[in-house]
Amino acid sequence: MKRKTFSKIFILVLIFAASLFFQSLICFCENTNSGIENFYRANFLYEQTQYTEAIKQYEALIEKGLVSANLYYNLGNSYFKKGDLGKAILYYERAKRLAPRDIDLESNYAYARSLIKAKITEQRPLWFVHITGKLFAKLTMDELTLFIFFLYIAIVSSIILGLYLKFMKPYTRFLLIIFGIMLILGVFALGARICCHYADAIIVKEAEAKFEPFERGTTHFVLSEGMKVSIRSSKDGWAKVKRIDGKIGWVNQSFLERI
Amino acid sequence: MNKLKINYLVCILLLGVSLCYADDVKFEVTTDKDKVSLGQSVKLNFSFYGLQNIPAPQAPQIENFQTRYLGPSTRVSIINGKVSSSITHTYTLLPFKTGAFTIGPFSVNYKGDVYASKPIQLEVVEGPLEELPWSLDREQEAELKDRIFLVLEVEKTNVYLNELVPLTVKLYVQNLTVRDIQYPQFKREGFSMEEFQEPRQYQQVIGRVLGGVLYDVIEFKTNIFAIKTGKFMLGEAQLSCNLIVKKERRKRQRSRAQDFFGGFFDDFFSGDAFEDFFAGYETYPLTLESAQIPMTVVDLPREGKPAEFDGAIGDFKFELEAGPQELKVGDPITLRMIIEGEGNFNTVRSPQLSSQEGFKVYDPQATLKDNKKIFEQVLIPTTENVKKIPKITFSFFNPKKENYETIAKGAIAIKVAKLEKEEGFRMVGMPGVELTPLKEEILGRDIAYIKESAGKLKRKGAYLYKNKGFLLFQAIPLLTLVVLLVTHKKRERLKTDIPYARWLHAPKKARKGFNKAKALLESNNAHAFYEVVFKTLQEYLGDKLHLPTGGITASIVDDILEPKGIAQEILKILKEIFSECDMARYAPSEFSQIQMLGSLEKLEEIINYLEEQKL
Numbered sequence: 001m002k003r004k005t006f007s008k009i010f011i012l013v014l015i016f017a018a019s020l021f022f023q024s025l026i027c028f029c030e031n032t033n034s035g036i037e038n039f040y041r042a043n044f045l046y047e048q049t050q051y052t053e054a055i056k057q058y059e060a061l062i063e064k065g066l067v068s069a070n071l072y073y074n075l076g077n078s079y080f081k082k083g084d085l086g087k088a089i090l091y092y093e094r095a096k097r098l099a100p101r102d103i104d105l106e107s108n109y110a111y112a113r114s115l116i117k118a119k120i121t122e123q124r125p126l127w128f129v130h131i132t133g134k135l136f137a138k139l140t141m142d143e144l145t146l147f148i149f150f151l152y153i154a155i156v157s158s159i160i161l162g163l164y165l166k167f168m169k170p171y172t173r174f175l176l177i178i179f180g181i182m183l184i185l186g187v188f189a190l191g192a193r194i195c196c197h198y199a200d201a202i203i204v205k206e207a208e209a210k211f212e213p214f215e216r217g218t219t220h221f222v223l224s225e226g227m228k229v230s231i232r233s234s235k236d237g238w239a240k241v242k243r244i245d246g247k248i249g250w251v252n253q254s255f256l257e258r259i
Numbered sequence: 260m261n262k263l264k265i266n267y268l269v270c271i272l273l274l275g276v277s278l279c280y281a282d283d284v285k286f287e288v289t290t291d292k293d294k295v296s297l298g299q300s301v302k303l304n305f306s307f308y309g310l311q312n313i314p315a316p317q318a319p320q321i322e323n324f325q326t327r328y329l330g331p332s333t334r335v336s337i338i339n340g341k342v343s344s345s346i347t348h349t350y351t352l353l354p355f356k357t358g359a360f361t362i363g364p365f366s367v368n369y370k371g372d373v374y375a376s377k378p379i380q381l382e383v384v385e386g387p388l389e390e391l392p393w394s395l396d397r398e399q400e401a402e403l404k405d406r407i408f409l410v411l412e413v414e415k416t417n418v419y420l421n422e423l424v425p426l427t428v429k430l431y432v433q434n435l436t437v438r439d440i441q442y443p444q445f446k447r448e449g450f451s452m453e454e455f456q457e458p459r460q461y462q463q464v465i466g467r468v469l470g471g472v473l474y475d476v477i478e479f480k481t482n483i484f485a486i487k488t489g490k491f492m493l494g495e496a497q498l499s500c501n502l503i504v505k506k507e508r509r510k511r512q513r514s515r516a517q518d519f520f521g522g523f524f525d526d527f528f529s530g531d532a533f534e535d536f537f538a539g540y541e542t543y544p545l546t547l548e549s550a551q552i553p554m555t556v557v558d559l560p561r562e563g564k565p566a567e568f569d570g571a572i573g574d575f576k577f578e579l580e581a582g583p584q585e586l587k588v589g590d591p592i593t594l595r596m597i598i599e600g601e602g603n604f605n606t607v608r609s610p611q612l613s614s615q616e617g618f619k620v621y622d623p624q625a626t627l628k629d630n631k632k633i634f635e636q637v638l639i640p641t642t643e644n645v646k647k648i649p650k651i652t653f654s655f656f657n658p659k660k661e662n663y664e665t666i667a668k669g670a671i672a673i674k675v676a677k678l679e680k681e682e683g684f685r686m687v688g689m690p691g692v693e694l695t696p697l698k699e700e701i702l703g704r705d706i707a708y709i710k711e712s713a714g715k716l717k718r719k720g721a722y723l724y725k726n727k728g729f730l731l732f733q734a735i736p737l738l739t740l741v742v743l744l745v746t747h748k749k750r751e752r753l754k755t756d757i758p759y760a761r762w763l764h765a766p767k768k769a770r771k772g773f774n775k776a777k778a779l780l781e782s783n784n785a786h787a788f789y790e791v792v793f794k795t796l797q798e799y800l801g802d803k804l805h806l807p808t809g810g811i812t813a814s815i816v817d818d819i820l821e822p823k824g825i826a827q828e829i830l831k832i833l834k835e836i837f838s839e840c841d842m843a844r845y846a847p848s849e850f851s852q853i854q855m856l857g858s859l860e861k862l863e864e865i866i867n868y869l870e871e872q873k874l
Contacts, residue, residue, distance in 0.1 A: 010742060017735045020728045039713040046709055062719065070714035077709045099714075104707035111706055142723040149733070156736040163747050190724065 035064045039071065046074065051082040069099030073108075080112055086204035086225040086257075088112050093202060093228070093259045100138050117206075117224040123246040129192060136189040144193065148186040155179045199230040201241070201256040209249030213238035220249040229256065284309040286374035288365050290352070294382045297357055297403065298435065300504055300541060301381065302329070303350040305365070307374070308343065311335070315348045316367045323356040325543060353504060353543055354383040355403040406433045411445065411496040411549040413483075420558050421572045422658045423482045423603040426452075428496050428549070430477040431465070436503035438542075443479055445496035445549075449487040449556065456480045484603050485556035494551040502543040559656050565665050567611070571655035573602010577610070579668035581648050587676045588643050596623070596634040598653065609634040610653040617645040643677045758805040765802035769795055769866050776859055785850040789843035792862055796836065799866060813837035829868050836861045 042057030058075045072095035080088035092109040162172030203223045210217030213235050229241040242248045285308040295301050307313050318326040329349040363378035410429045418424050428443040459478045580595040609623040623636035647670040654665040753760045772795025779788040801808035816833050839858050
């Protein structure tokens, strides 16, 4: 008697949770079309080479809380045409997070970056970070999350199959090792991605990085417009940033914008 | 262990059998028929009686026959308790020639013993072919060689170095089915060969006009040219194909009328479709060889060799075109030198300008079309003083006329204009020849155009890894896994741990007995009722304490349950119920329904108590 009720409750919980999951997924994937007219108006303005007006329209859409890769891309283009390289790269970076496999975006991003004044060679991160970063570079954060999720399901189901199907037993360990390694890599990459997500910023105006978070501090190095930095900490409107070559200094937060 | 023993036993038995019968081994060679028509095969059987494990002897080499191993067949028979075994290795014989033949004697050497057979007679006749009208007056031996053969032909045998010689390989087939014909190959020391053209197929009569034989001919054509001087043997050409031989030919009585229609009916009834259905056929791989051809290669004559001669051999025409003919200094002129004709184009090299003065000259580009080689060369005049493109001569050796020929074309007049001052002189490269690096191609660089559609709009900052529903869902697979693991563990334990299984199932069984007793109570059957109550109690206690059910009596109350710290009241009730059961079962005393109800309640009380105590 007791066991039957237990299994019934268990199945109910399962169904409930599954429905919750799909509901959330549906909500998540839902297309919102309110405010789409801003986008088309902005495209028209861009065609008329009225880039400042176009930017206003695009940004109005963002203020409504709606974003898309194409929107960021078009904003990047508008800023680029206006001559604002820092902002252009900022928006290309934002677009890249949503559409890492877009060819137009890649080419524009590469071109914009080639226009950055100071050429600084990048300090290579640790090999492990580098490889995992490269491995999943072409996946968006959501795709990566789903990838990890499916690996997790695969691990659970291979354990269960190993328990109940005798012929699966010899392969279970092998499968578990493979899925496990992939899962670890995926989780690591996702972690790194989330870290970068909040730390990375783009210099929007040419700035000087100082040794101390004060205006009177000695200048340590120069940050050109469009450069990518990662924010370590911040204090009184100053951010401690690390340049791609590894140099660290303080810069006024008004010169940079988080991606 | 047991299996191993049995294996040994079988081995020893088998060894015994083979040893037993090794003494009276008989070897016999037989054919399935003693008369066969040309084109048909005969089965040759090597039978060993009293042996089963002798391997197939190598296919015997018999003159005028092709042999092929078909396979073994073994037989064991027991007659009146006497065991006899035999193995027969079967070969097929395909005769190449008509006549009477003696095959064998054969001898086989096996494990030191030599087995010999008697020779056998086999007659090969022309078979049904004799009936064909044109073969009636033929007396000579018909050989397979006459019905399928290969001929290698060249147009001439005395050739010059590098001269192109047409070569033909012909396959003649008469009234045989041949398949899977490969391209011929031949030894060609000192010669280089072009690829074979598509083979041509036609029919040809060989021999006298009336007595001639009609052959199907497959002709392969190509060109060869000598690369060394000296005397060489060309060939022999080899060609592989498969001969299709009918296994059983249906014997047909042919009337004169059928003879009249001759080939038509023959072809019709022996068509492939009929063969496939009614008669099996066998495939024999056949390699045909042609005769050799002696070749003599000589060098080109020294005398009369023009200075411009550059090795070209053949019969050619030479044309020259140039354009544009009016241009400015630095503009390119394209020369087209067309060499057309028959000969070895490998030897044809670009004709040379007699003078390069006033021009910058680029290397020519050659294109070869059938019987035409075109050289395109770019010239750029460097001064306006150039008035013509100089003469171009082309020399070649004509092997038909056996002399050298020279054709001169040009000069072609051109008008070269001066450059206007501001233009300045610049050398224009030949289009397509000079490599332009990709970077140079980009005239202006700009970003790609904006996207026309907004794409998938989503809430800013909405990421799947932050989605609560998604995160909550992660618990489900884990929960499922835990539940399944626990149930699996439990099931495994139930399988192996019998006391546990009994302990676990005791209350369920007790519940069943209780319900049964309740039903009996309602029907007022005291005897059966107490029987059930007693049994239920016995089984319950037996399962719980892991004791044999039959041994549970009132005595266990003192012996086992009391030391376990069971309350005295319960022990008392247990004793009461046991005694009530005994009374009801063995003494014919009457029990009222109320008493029975009391007993049932007692039973329930005991079970509930013991369940609570988790005995």
